[in-house]
Amino acid sequence: MSDTRPLAVITGGSSGIGYELAKQFAGHGYDVAISGQSERVFDSAESLRGLGVEAYPHRADAATYDGVEGFWTFVTDLARPVDVAVLNVGIGLGGAFVDNDLDDELTLIAINVTGTVHFAKRVVQHMVPRGEGRILIVSSLSATTPTPYETVYGPSKAFGFSFAESLREELRDSGVSVTALLPGATNSDFHANAGMGSTDFGDNSWKNDKTLVAAQGYEAVIAGIDHVVGGDDATxxxxxxxxxxxxxxxxxRMAEKTRPRS
Ligand SMILES: NC(=O)c1ccc[n+]([C@@H]2O[C@H](COP(=O)([O-])OP(=O)(O)OC[C@H]3O[C@@H](n4cnc5c(N)ncnc54)[C@H](OP(=O)(O)O)[C@@H]3O)[C@@H](O)[C@H]2O)c1
Structure with missing residues (x-):
């Protein structure tokens, strides 16, 4: 364990963009605390330790109050200041609103919206009294467009973007910066998990590289800019x-890409 290295906390840091962000921080000499919903969070932490830092894994369900609070308690039990918090965890849900299960949509809102507010509250109330800290909120390019056939997902990401920009202004003189990352479509398990295998998003080959997206997010939060679009020039x-x-x-236009093919 190190008391001298800075600490970065990454929700959903066990795989996908979150794991790549954790690698960015570890590669730049940060210890990392990561959360995930499955057992792989422990293997991911072991891999991150291979980069020469300490990694603290925590498994919890980010769709529940206790899961979010439990990760924050896990972090505060480390008894170290949080230098960077990355609010990354998020899920998608494809398909027609008329057909989708309401419970799945409410779970999405619980993770992407309620959970983001909950974790941000803990982070902000930790950082502001210290007068320093950096927050990265992972939104999406979907925040800039309607998202038919992902009709609840896009608005949840628009919430994240507006929330980040709003909080940033409130905290302008506090020493705490807030940055939003808006990735375009990125090659992770995200769209498969969202049940979008039978859409244009089912194919990962054309998407942005998650390593590039994470590097852009890392640079943006360290620079303290308000937001960055993650991906290539076309994105x-x-x-x-x-x-x-x-x-x-x-x-x-979006419906052409997201409408499930029968
Ligand atoms: N991929 C894209 O095209 C894209 C584009 C724009 C924005 N984004 C945003 O980027 C963020 C990360 O997405 P991603 O592409 O990296 O997705 P991903 O590959 O599906 O990874 C999601 C991460 O969140 C964790 N997670 C999912 N549900 C959870 C739950 N109920 N409780 C706790 N942890 C949970 C997963 O844990 P496990 O490893 O245990 O499963 C994993 O670490 C999301 O906010 C997403 O909206 C993604």
Whole structure:
């Protein structure tokens, strides 16, 4: 254990973009605390230790109050200041709203929205009295467009983006910075887990590289900028174009990519 290395906390740091972010922090000399829903969080921590830092794994369900609070208690039990908090955990859900199970949609909101607010509350109340800290909230390019056939997911990510920008302004003079990461489609298990295998998003080959996305997120939170779009030049251009494209046009375009094929 190190008391001299800074500490980064990453929710959903056991796989996907979160794990790549944990690797970024470990590679830059941070100890890392990571959460995940499955046993693999322990193997992921072991791999991160291979980068020469300490890694603290915690398994909990981020869809529940106790799961979110439990990870924060785990972090505070380390009795170390949190230098960087990455609010990354999030799930998707594809399919038509008329058909989808309400429980699945409420679980998505519990993780992506309620859980983000809950963990942010603990982090902010930890960092502000210390007068320092950095927060990275993982939103999505989906925050910049309607997302038919992911009709609850996109709005949950729009919440994350607006929440980050709002909190950032409130904390302007506190010494705590808030940054949003808006990845475009990225090659993780995310879309498979979201049941989107029979859409354009079922194929990972065309998507952004999660290592690149994580590197961009790391640089942005360390620089303390307000937000960064994660991905290649085309992804960044899409974010720019989305600012001036009518919502109805974006919605129709998105439906072509997200509508399940029968
Ligand atoms: N991939 C994309 O195309 C994309 C694009 C834009 C934004 N994002 C955002 O990026 C973030 C990370 O997504 P990803 O692509 O890395 O997804 P992912 O590969 O599915 O990884 C999700 C992570 O969250 C954990 N997790 C999922 N459900 C959980 C639960 N109920 N309780 C605790 N942990 C849970 C997983 O744990 P296990 O390892 O144990 O399963 C894993 O560590 C999300 O907020 C997502 O909205 C992703």
């Amino acid at each position: 960044k251009q899409e974010a720019i174009d989305n600012r001036t494209t009518p919502e109805t046009v974006k919605a129709a």
